[in-house]
Amino acid sequence: MVLFESGFEPSGGYADWTSKEGLDSLTIITTDPHHGYYHASAYCNGGNEGEQAYLYKTFTSSTTVYVRAYFKFKTRVPSAGKSYNMLNIGNGFNDIAAARIYSDNGTTAAFQMRYLNGDDTYGYETYAYISVQLNTWYCVEIKVVVSGSAGEARIYVDGNLIMSAISLNNDYFGNANSIMAGENYSSGTDDHTIYFDCVKVDTSYIGLDLVEPEGDETFFEPAKLDSDPSTAGWGEPEAGILWYNKTEGVFRYWSGGTIKTWSTE
Ligand SMILES: [Ca+2]
Numbered sequence: 001m002v003l004f005e006s007g008f009e010p011s012g013g014y015a016d017w018t019s020k021e022g023l024d025s026l027t028i029i030t031t032d033p034h035h036g037y038y039h040a041s042a043y044c045n046g047g048n049e050g051e052q053a054y055l056y057k058t059f060t061s062s063t064t065v066y067v068r069a070y071f072k073f074k075t076r077v078p079s080a081g082k083s084y085n086m087l088n089i090g091n092g093f094n095d096i097a098a099a100r101i102y103s104d105n106g107t108t109a110a111f112q113m114r115y116l117n118g119d120d121t122y123g124y125e126t127y128a129y130i131s132v133q134l135n136t137w138y139c140v141e142i143k144v145v146v147s148g149s150a151g152e153a154r155i156y157v158d159g160n161l162i163m164s165a166i167s168l169n170n171d172y173f174g175n176a177n178s179i180m181a182g183e184n185y186s187s188g189t190d191d192h193t194i195y196f197d198c199v200k201v202d203t204s205y206i207g208l209d210l211v212e213p214e215g216d217e218t219f220f221e222p223a224k225l226d227s228d229p230s231t232a233g234w235g236e237p238e239a240g241i242l243w244y245n246k247t248e249g250v251f252r253y254w255s256g257g258t259i260k261t262w263s264t265e
Contacts, residue, residue: 022052054182082188
């Protein structure tokens with residue numbers, strides 16, 4: 001069951017999120033979307049330790065929650081011994097599990113998982129086999145199962161499970177009912193930017209966003225389509241990118257992980 005979804009379409013805002021948090025800069029821009037027309041950009045100026053610029057969303061609490069988002073790290077990796085925390089599942093503002101990138105040398109970075117295990121006590125696991133590259137979109141997904149003894153925290157990158165912690169005691173704060181995406185306690189003192197897009201929360205595994213369609217197709221800015229084909233008596237398009245297939249003469253759009261044809265029914 002989908003609990004929340006935001007790709008910042010069709011109008012480029014974040015009104016569907018609960019709040020923007022942190023003192024650093026979080027903006028919605030069109031520079032380099034993973035999908036559609038808009039994406040988020042979180043910038044920390046490096047003035048303080050533990051800087052924050054992120055979007056916060058609460059939803060119906062659940063024992064099992066997945067969150068998936070795409071991230072592109074701009075500017076620089078964390079300085080030596082530091083991390084950028086870009087995605088969390090929590091209960092309120094309390095973290096249950098987080099996806100981060102960590103650098104031990106200030107030159108290369110690795111994905112890292114932080115997970116609750118005990119009474120406000122956290123464990124860490126670092127996956128050294130992927131060297132995180134700048135200017136590259138990564139599909140990052142976290143799974144948590146909340147339990148006093150059989151809790152789980154897992155991280156998938158680009159559809160591959162890379163880290164798992166099981167048999168956790170992670171119910172100290174209660175069930176999962178929130179996510180945080182962007183810069184949530186970035187450490188180090190270097191200014192940097194993280195782009196993100198295509199955020200989805202579900203009670204089941206989400207996986208990769210769909211690949212770009214191939215063939216004789218033309219993409220439109222969704223905001224323009226909102227006003228145009230409605231004159232033909234068609235219903236409102238669902239959120240997500242729309243395009244026109246010239247060969248078949250139909251509009252198509254992404255919804256629920258599949259390609260659908262946009263029509264009156
Ligand atoms: Ca988008």
